[in-house]
Amino acid sequence: MTLTELLLGAVLALLAAAFYISHRNLNYWQRRGIPCDQPHLLFGNLKDAATMVSFAEAFEIVYKRYLGTGPFCGFYFLQKPSVLALTPEFIKRVLIKDFNYFTSRGLYSNEKDDPLTGNLSRLDGQKWRNLRNKLTPTFTAGQMKFMLPTMLAVADQLVKALNDQLKMSNIIEIKDILSRFTTDVIGSCAFGIECNSLKNPDAVFREMFRNSVRDRRHSNLVNILINALPNLARKLHMCTIKDKYTQFFLKIVRDTVDYRAKNNVQRKDFLNILMDLNKLDEKGLSVEEMAANTFIFLLAGFGTSSTTLSFILYELALNLNIQRRLRAEILETLEKYDNEATYECINSMPYMKQVISETLRKYPLLIRLQRVAVSNYVVPEHPKYVIEKGTAIFIPVMAIHHNPAIYPEPEKFHPERFSPEQMQTRDSINWLPFGDGPRNCIGLRFAQLQIRVALTYLFRNFEISTCDLTEIPLELTRDSNSTFSKNDISLKFEQISAK
Incomplete structure (x- = not known):
């Protein structure tokens, strides 16, 4: 047999093996009698995602x-057989009751080659448990009280920046200025750095952090493949964050830690809390671990809070009656606390909580949650519904939040859905902007406080309404697992006399 014939035979054998594996994978649920859509050969049930429909819609179509x-249906994520959760009971089992079967998020981390990915949101197994236990004390109510004065100072700067802009125009693009607000809050609360991006939009810290989010190392398709095949990606030493951003944040943390240790500097910020953990624990955090978890704190606080604030302002500009009710609550509550925005004051506004909750219902920041089975699991009372080890479980948050059987008229902005009376009529698992169970968002208390502070200062000082430049309805992004507005959000601001 000639070399050519040998090579041809090898190629044909590989193609045959690839076809067999592909055919086996794409008939996985059909063989088990589990309902599912017929998958595309390469893209599974995501064939139209980001082109004809958004990622959120791709999951919602199958969900509906x-x-x-049954408790779940089959879903093909590319060629990987996965699970799409359908019932509150099953979701509760995955996130809470049977959590030990689903401790993994299945996200890519590579601490050696891509150190900023070695953070709490991406780690699994014992590494995740150890880190979660170490970091949990950093987000207590007591720690939030320590950080509140910083938030209040930055909120005051936000009002001043808006007043300066109003001298030129009363039409303001809110996404930019709110991202500058959250950057300054997070920069100070995480690193103890005075970013001053409200005064200087081109501040170096803001530019580097914003670019680290926007300037991706890979395309969406490559990132999907990395997360779909994490073990292979690690063997190939693949990184998701560009080296210049990794080195920038590593240097900031290393220099700050060294300076504070040598000069016995104490600050009430996240980095100082991490340093204190090292004094209490011989197996403390390395500089790389501090940088990774400070970076994810930045990423979560910056993106989630500024985006949610943008959506809140947009909805309240459309619904002035809701805005005025919120303002009345703010002014009345401040008066009870002698016009001082204390921690207790900021957290004692129930209607504000309803407004925030309804915003996160309509615009959940993550369109889906993901877990991966760490061992085989049979859904109780459903013996046919078997989830094998390594299978991903998707919980379609956007679809659940917009299910009219759970939330009537889901496109309507209606904070009364979250009144105590109405909340008693629903299972709490049907509201998942921060996840639930042991792997819920560890920083949700910080995010809520930052948003509450901003709303208190904004609606104490301004009435916000739509203008000719306001996009109605708002167009959302299609090519992301997160919820963002595709275009700018321009609103009209008018000063009101603060009391």
Whole structure:
């Protein structure tokens, strides 16, 4: 047999093996009698995502089609057989009751080659448990009280920056200025750095952090493949964050830690809390671990809070009656606390909580949650529904939040959905902007406080309404697992006399 014939035979054998594996994978759920859509050869059930429909819609289409068929349906993420959760009972088992079967998020981390990915949101197993236990004390109510004065000072700068802009125009693009607000809050609360991006939009820290989010190392497709095949990606030493951003944040943390240690500097910020952990624990955090978890704190606080604030202002500009009710609560509560925005004051406004909750219902920041089975699991009372080890479970948050059977008229902005009376009529698992269970968002208390502070200062000082430049309805992004407005959000600001 010639060399050419040998090579041809090898190629044909590889193609045959690839076809067999592909065919086996793409008939996985059909062989088990689990309802599912027929998958595309390469893209599974995501064929139209980001082109004809958004990622959120791709999951929602399947979710709606198979509601009522069982605890979950089959879903093909590219060629990987996965699970799409359908019922509150099953979701509760995955996130809470049977959490030990689903401790992994299945996200890519590579601490050696891509150190900023070695953070709490991406780690799994014992590493995640150890780190979660170490970091949990950093987000207590007591720690939030320590950080509140910083938030209040930055909120005051936000009002001043808006007043300066109003001298030129009363039409303001809110996404930019709110991202500058959250950058300054997070920069100070995480690193103890005075970013001053409200005064200087081109501040170096803001530019580097914003670019680290926008300036991706890979395309969406490559990032999907990295997360779909994490073990292979690690073997190939693949990184997701560009080296210049990794080195920038590592240097900031290393220099700050060294300076504070040598000069016995104490600050009430996240980095100082991490340093204190090292004094209490011989197996403390390395500089790389501090940088990774400070970076994810920045990423979560910056993106989630500024985006949620943008959506809140947009909805309240459309619904002035809701805005005025919120303002009345703010002014009345401040008066009870002698016009001082204390921690207790900021957290004692129930209608504000309803407004925030409804915003996160309509615009959940993550369109889906993901867990991966760490061992085989049979859904109780459903023996046919078996989830094998390594299978991903997707919980379609956007679809659940917009299910009219749970939230009537889901496109309507209606904070009364979250009144105590109405909340008693729903299972709490049907509201998942921060996840639930042991792997919920550890920083949710910080995010809520930052948003509450901003709303208190904004609606104490301004009435915000729509203008000719306001996009109605708002167009959302299609090519992301997160919820963002595709375009700018321009609103009209008018000063009101603060009391």
